[in-house]
Amino acid sequence: MxxxxxxxxxxxxxxxxxxxxxxxxxxxxxxxxxxxxxxxxxxxxxxxxxxxxxxxxxxxxxxxxxxxxxxxxxxxxxxxxxxxxxxxxxxxxxxxxxxxxxxxxxxxxxxxxxxxxxTNLHHQTVRSFEEVMQFANRIGFPEHYIVMRPDHERSSQIIKDINTYEKLEDSFKWCEKHSIVGTVFIETDMRAHANPTRMxxxxxxxxxxxxxxHTFCPACGAPGFIIQEVIRGLPCEKCGTPSELALRYVSRCYKCKHTQEQYYPKGHSAPPKYCNRCNP
CATH class of the missing domain: 3.40.50.10150 (B12-dependent dehydatase associated subunit)
Incomplete structure (x- = not known):
């Protein structure tokens, strides 16, 4: 089951x-x-x-x-x-x-x-539809939607769900017409349905x-037996000082409280660049 x-x-x-x-x-x-x-x-x-x-x-x-x-x-x-x-x-x-x-x-x-x-997270302030098209081609339009505003990123006037070239041109013209300074702010739409990369x-x-x-506790069989804590202190390979890299991982069962520690693979040590003594 x-x-x-x-x-x-x-x-x-x-x-x-x-x-x-x-x-x-x-x-x-x-x-x-x-x-x-x-x-x-x-x-x-x-x-x-x-x-x-x-x-x-x-x-x-x-x-x-x-x-x-x-x-x-x-x-x-x-x-x-x-x-x-x-x-x-x-x-x-x-x-x-x-x-x-x-x-x-x-x-x-x-x-x-x-x-x-x-991610294709990106934004730009533009003055021409040519710039809009360059932006659209760069971010994977029309599969990835675009959001547009007149002037700047905090304008209360906003157009979303721009996912066709007709909407793209009409939205730019509208924002250009309503812009005070003659610029249009465009950005990728990061909502999940509008952004296949994020999805x-x-x-x-x-x-x-x-x-x-599907990682089960070895003691009672409860699901979700996962790493709950990372103990840092992997020794530096040059001087032996504990570093900020993980030394061991602690998994703990939420149900029976069984605990299991897994050390970093034996024989491994931290490169000196992660050591506060060798690389302060």
């Missing part, structure tokens, strides 16, 4: 994330996924900045699950939440996708993560969650 055979899960989404989440969950866990559109997830934050996200990625996903379980009588809740940032301060767009599962019967959370530079990353985060669920 599959892990959640004959159970019901609710997935709250406004942007068609069920395309990748539902088939994986139903096939791999046996549950029936109900897609709930009754809660407007844009109230929790939008990539195009009409609403700033006030909470963390994890807390926002929890809110989606809470709202979904108010609308649907389900034992399981699923939510997805994404974020974009610079990669460790470098000008490289970095996408982090989180897919969260809450099991009400066990009062347990398990989440999948996928991080990647595979692929959500799928990979879902698969990571499924992999975690």
């Amino acid at each position: 599959k892990l959640f055979q004959n159970q019901t899960a609710v997935l709250v989404t406004k942007h068609a994330k069920e395309r990748v989440i539902r088939p994986i969950f139903e096939q791999k866990t046996g549950c029936a996924v109900i897609v709930e559109h009754g809660y407007d997830t844009d109230l929790l934050g939008t990539f195009s900045r009409e609403v700033d996200r006030r909470n963390s990625q994890l807390k926002t996903a929890r809110t989606k699950i809470d709202e979904g379980m108010k609308l649907v009588n389900a034992n399981l809740g699923i939510a997805s939440e994404g974020s974009f940032m610079e990669y460790y301060g470098l000008p490289i767009p970095w996408n982090i996708e989180l897919v969260l599962l809450y099991d009400k019967q066990e009062d347990r959370e398990t989440y999948g993560i996928y991080e990647s530079a595979e 692929d990353n959500i799928e990979k985060a879902t698969l990571n969650l499924i992999e975690k669920l």
Whole structure:
């Protein structure tokens, strides 16, 4: 029997994330996924900045699950939440996708993560339709939608769902006409249904969650026996001083509390560049 055979899960989404989440969950866990559109997830934050996200990625996903379980009588809740940032301060767009599962019967959370530079996140201020076309070709339009505003990124006038060349030209003309300074701000639409690259990353985060669920405790057989803690201190290969790299990983069962430690492969050490003594 599959892990959640004959159970019901609710997935709250406004942007068609069920395309990748539902088939994986139903096939791999046996549950029936109900897609709930009754809660407007844009109230929790939008990539195009009409609403700033006030909470963390994890807390926002929890809110989606809470709202979904108010609308649907389900034992399981699923939510997805994404974020974009610079990669460790470098000008490289970095996408982090989180897919969260809450099991009400066990009062347990398990989440999948996928991080990647595979994103077409981009924006530009333009003055001509020629520039718009160059931007569109660069980001994979029309499969990837475009968002447009007159003047700047915080303009309250906004056009979304631009996914045809006719809409692209009409939207540029409208924004140009309503611009005070003669510029138009364009950006990639990062909503899941409007961005196949991001949707692929959500799928990979879902698969990571499924992999975690199918890692079972060696003591009691409960699912989700995953790494809960990373102990740092891998010795430097040059001087032996503990570094910031992982020395061992601690997995812990949520049910029976069985703990298992896994050391970094024997014989490995940290390169001096990660040592605070050799490379202060």
